[in-house]
Amino acid sequence: LAAGDVALVESLIEPLHPADVADLIEHLEPEQLQLFLDITRHALEPETISHLDETLREEVVEQMAPAELARVVTELDSDDAVDLLEDLDDETQRQVLENLPAEERGFIEQGLTYPEDSAGRLMQRELVAVPASWDVGQTIDHLRGSADLPDDFYDLFVVDAAGKPVGSVPLSRVLRSKRGTGLNRIMDEELRLVPADTDQEAVAYLFRQYALMSAPVVDAAGRLIGVITVDDVVRVIDEEAEEDLLNIVGVGDTDFHAPVHVTAFQRVRWLVVTLVNTLIAAFVISRFEDTIGHYPALAVLMPITAAMGGNAGVQVITVTVRALATRDITPNSNVGRIVMKELAVGFMNALVFAAILGTLGGFWFGNLALGFVLGAAMIFNMVWAGFAGTTIPIVMEKLGFDPATGAGPFLTTTTDCLGFFAFLGLATLFLT
Amino acid sequence: LAAGDVALVESLIEPLHPADVADLIEHLEPEQLQLFLDITRHALEPETISHLDETLREEVVEQMAPAELARVVTELDSDDAVDLLEDLDDETQRQVLENLPAEERGFIEQGLTYPEDSAGRLMQRELVAVPASWDVGQTIDHLRGSADLPDDFYDLFVVDAAGKPVGSVPLSRVLRSKRGTGLNRIMDEELRLVPADTDQEAVAYLFRQYALMSAPVVDAAGRLIGVITVDDVVRVIDEEAEEDLLNIVGVGDTDFHAPVHVTAFQRVRWLVVTLVNTLIAAFVISRFEDTIGHYPALAVLMPITAAMGGNAGVQVITVTVRALATRDITPNSNVGRIVMKELAVGFMNALVFAAILGTLGGFWFGNLALGFVLGAAMIFNMVWAGFAGTTIPIVMEKLGFDPATGAGPFLTTTTDCLGFFAFLGLATLFLT
Numbered sequence: 001l002a003a004g005d006v007a008l009v010e011s012l013i014e015p016l017h018p019a020d021v022a023d024l025i026e027h028l029e030p031e032q033l034q035l036f037l038d039i040t041r042h043a044l045e046p047e048t049i050s051h052l053d054e055t056l057r058e059e060v061v062e063q064m065a066p067a068e069l070a071r072v073v074t075e076l077d078s079d080d081a082v083d084l085l086e087d088l089d090d091e092t093q094r095q096v097l098e099n100l101p102a103e104e105r106g107f108i109e110q111g112l113t114y115p116e117d118s119a120g121r122l123m124q125r126e127l128v129a130v131p132a133s134w135d136v137g138q139t140i141d142h143l144r145g146s147a148d149l150p151d152d153f154y155d156l157f158v159v160d161a162a163g164k165p166v167g168s169v170p171l172s173r174v175l176r177s178k179r180g181t182g183l184n185r186i187m188d189e190e191l192r193l194v195p196a197d198t199d200q201e202a203v204a205y206l207f208r209q210y211a212l213m214s215a216p217v218v219d220a221a222g223r224l225i226g227v228i229t230v231d232d233v234v235r236v237i238d239e240e241a242e243e244d245l246l247n248i249v250g251v252g253d254t255d256f257h258a259p260v261h262v263t264a265f266q267r268v269r270w271l272v273v274t275l276v277n278t279l280i281a282a283f284v285i286s287r288f289e290d291t292i293g294h295y296p297a298l299a300v301l302m303p304i305t306a307a308m309g310g311n312a313g314v315q316v317i318t319v320t321v322r323a324l325a326t327r328d329i330t331p332n333s334n335v336g337r338i339v340m341k342e343l344a345v346g347f348m349n350a351l352v353f354a355a356i357l358g359t360l361g362g363f364w365f366g367n368l369a370l371g372f373v374l375g376a377a378m379i380f381n382m383v384w385a386g387f388a389g390t391t392i393p394i395v396m397e398k399l400g401f402d403p404a405t406g407a408g409p410f411l412t413t414t415t416d417c418l419g420f421f422a423f424l425g426l427a428t429l430f431l432t
Numbered sequence: 433l434a435a436g437d438v439a440l441v442e443s444l445i446e447p448l449h450p451a452d453v454a455d456l457i458e459h460l461e462p463e464q465l466q467l468f469l470d471i472t473r474h475a476l477e478p479e480t481i482s483h484l485d486e487t488l489r490e491e492v493v494e495q496m497a498p499a500e501l502a503r504v505v506t507e508l509d510s511d512d513a514v515d516l517l518e519d520l521d522d523e524t525q526r527q528v529l530e531n532l533p534a535e536e537r538g539f540i541e542q543g544l545t546y547p548e549d550s551a552g553r554l555m556q557r558e559l560v561a562v563p564a565s566w567d568v569g570q571t572i573d574h575l576r577g578s579a580d581l582p583d584d585f586y587d588l589f590v591v592d593a594a595g596k597p598v599g600s601v602p603l604s605r606v607l608r609s610k611r612g613t614g615l616n617r618i619m620d621e622e623l624r625l626v627p628a629d630t631d632q633e634a635v636a637y638l639f640r641q642y643a644l645m646s647a648p649v650v651d652a653a654g655r656l657i658g659v660i661t662v663d664d665v666v667r668v669i670d671e672e673a674e675e676d677l678l679n680i681v682g683v684g685d686t687d688f689h690a691p692v693h694v695t696a697f698q699r700v701r702w703l704v705v706t707l708v709n710t711l712i713a714a715f716v717i718s719r720f721e722d723t724i725g726h727y728p729a730l731a732v733l734m735p736i737t738a739a740m741g742g743n744a745g746v747q748v749i750t751v752t753v754r755a756l757a758t759r760d761i762t763p764n765s766n767v768g769r770i771v772m773k774e775l776a777v778g779f780m781n782a783l784v785f786a787a788i789l790g791t792l793g794g795f796w797f798g799n800l801a802l803g804f805v806l807g808a809a810m811i812f813n814m815v816w817a818g819f820a821g822t823t824i825p826i827v828m829e830k831l832g833f834d835p836a837t838g839a840g841p842f843l844t845t846t847t848d849c850l851g852f853f854a855f856l857g858l859a860t861l862f863l864t
Contacts, residue, residue, distance in 0.1 A: 019642055019643075020641070026760065027762070029769070140607055143604075143607045143608045144608055144610065149604075150604075152602040154603070154604070154645065170584040170586075172584050172585045172586070172603060173584065175575045175576070175606060176575045177576070190449075208666055208667070208670065209449075209452070210449055210451055211451075211666075213662070230662050230666065231643040231662065233666070234643075234662065234666060234669060235640070237666060237673075238669055241673030241674065242754055244677065245673070245677040245750060246750060246754070248677070260780070263777050264777045267744070267777065268784070270747065271740065271743060271785060274740055274743040275740065275785060275788070277739065278736040278740065279792075281735055281739075282732050282733060282735065285731060286729075286732045289729065289731075289732065292724065292728040292731045293725065293728040296721040296722070297718075298731075299717060299724045299728075299734070300717045300718045301714060302731070303714065303848070304707075304710040307706055307709070307710045307848075308703065308710065311702065311706040311841075312699070312703060315699055318678060322674055322677065327455070328458065330459070334459055341692055344692045345692055345695050345696045345699065348696040353703060353707060356707070409743075416735070
């Protein structure tokens, strides 16, 4: 299809939503991609570009002239425009900014000053703010008369003389009230103000907790400078959940469309952690080489204790990390209860599995003492998993680290080493 | 505080948002909880109850009389009301329904007929639908005059004579248009209709992909029967991401506030899988007991191959599951490319780590052949991890299973067994 027929390709793309066109581009083979871009460059909607994944977006943007980019940036909402510009090198960024109208340029330059992943980056500058003294009629006339408004919006913000937000009015209330009704009589005064430097994770929490559609962003002086809408937050919630997931298994920040060597390198960090982990475990085992030489059966059974402890621990750690993220656990209130609960859960399951595996192991090698050692080591390790699985992420959160990052590999190191140590140690004591 | 002073407790709760009160309740110790409920039962807002986690919500609801429950249900939006009622036993459910006004009752009874986690359950019945023949003025007059409307809403739906949706109008457009403008001139005709039996995961995808604020839900005949708003979808996205996360580590469906024995039982399923997994691995090792008896160093190094393969595999599987969820991978288009990429990534990293660990292992035990065996087994296992980590979830998705569930434990079984087998097998060949 991408073999030259420009008109056909364009007519196929035209009815599609920008997000779908972006997906289409992401599914193309590299050689098709170049061809596709050559053909459609000028027909691509600015929105399509901002829907692309980071790696591809950079690729597409690199091929565009600064003036062309400036046109794209002008048509985007200010939050998407900042996203696009922040990836550019300084020189290109400067050239694009020079090609922008003054007001737009000011907005974006300021947007770029906020830290990445902050409310200042999420917000858009386009919003509708009206003075508290207006009534519904004045507001409607203003909306009808003014050309410089966002495409679609859902709440009005009411501001005082200093530009500080004092309330918000859902549009449905404006529509349903008589023209003479004062805005101050129908506005919600309970605003959830978001300072511009708030982390996006905290913003997502606010929206989820209070089912907000939009929230006003204020500067250090408390003045209204932008609005965050729920569709931006949907993206953040998705990203944050993904981040937790990837961090726990040790993948870290990934871009699905990154080339092989970049992906390989991203994975290395946690493989190194695993390497150190297994070397420590190997060192623990090496202390018992003589015992194993006499009883090779120990080598057969020894991975069981480590694996059961490790699995139980990763379950606990995942639940704990999620509970911290959703604030079901708050480090200063209910920690004791949570830890006690997981110790109890670990102990209950440990008893059951120790009984099963101890019996099985004992009969397999015709040695009941061996079964007893296996069971005892397993109980020890699974209870430890319950304790470490809750306390490691909670302590990391308290110390200001991301509880998801590294907690998994760190825990596995302890359950491996303790599992091998407990099993081989007990075996040395009771079997020799 | 909860030592009797009813008025004080009530005055403390009163200014709080229902979601915060629900969090407060979730943080109480069991004995405090009972006291708190006794005191605040009648002051609790219906919304607070619907914000509670499942276990607690059931506890609170069980203590209420059907008539009291009916009052709560009446005040809730229809989607929240259905959530609340579906957990009740049949008898209580019937009693509550009998206490409801006829229209409300009909809505809820129908809501309960939709499958759990479907669009029919997510939607609310309260919506604003207007005929396409109206103009802006008629619409505004209707909105001002009609008492029976949702609290706040963001889009109007335009329907034809048969009740089928033909367009939607963001309220901002109604406000900004002159009274004489026909709705059919300002409406969006590109509707994303959601059949009532659509799975909520597909609904979440629609909202995320097209940044929707609301979407019309239609019955089998195509008639408008409800609307899904983005705040409900935020909850779904959160739930689905959490589900993927918990499934990959094998926790399954969890309720953070469930009692110890319930939690312990929920975890058992995957511990059983781990148990079977390690028993198979133990069986593989037991085939090489003689070799290990001669070279206990093998027992020291053998967990390394398994752990590196397992870790690499879980990384790949997690990335693949996420890519399937976000539709970055679609089973019929780009599978070949993805698998090839992960094979390449696995091979690159395997070479590096095999060189490091092979050298280390060789020198540690003064036996270069041993180091070579370790390195070769590791390359084999990590490349396998790249292959299995991508193909297992993709095949599961193709067969109609949830790719997250069980893929992790299944993969670990293969990397453990193959890791031990490759390492011990090569050792037996080359060292004896």
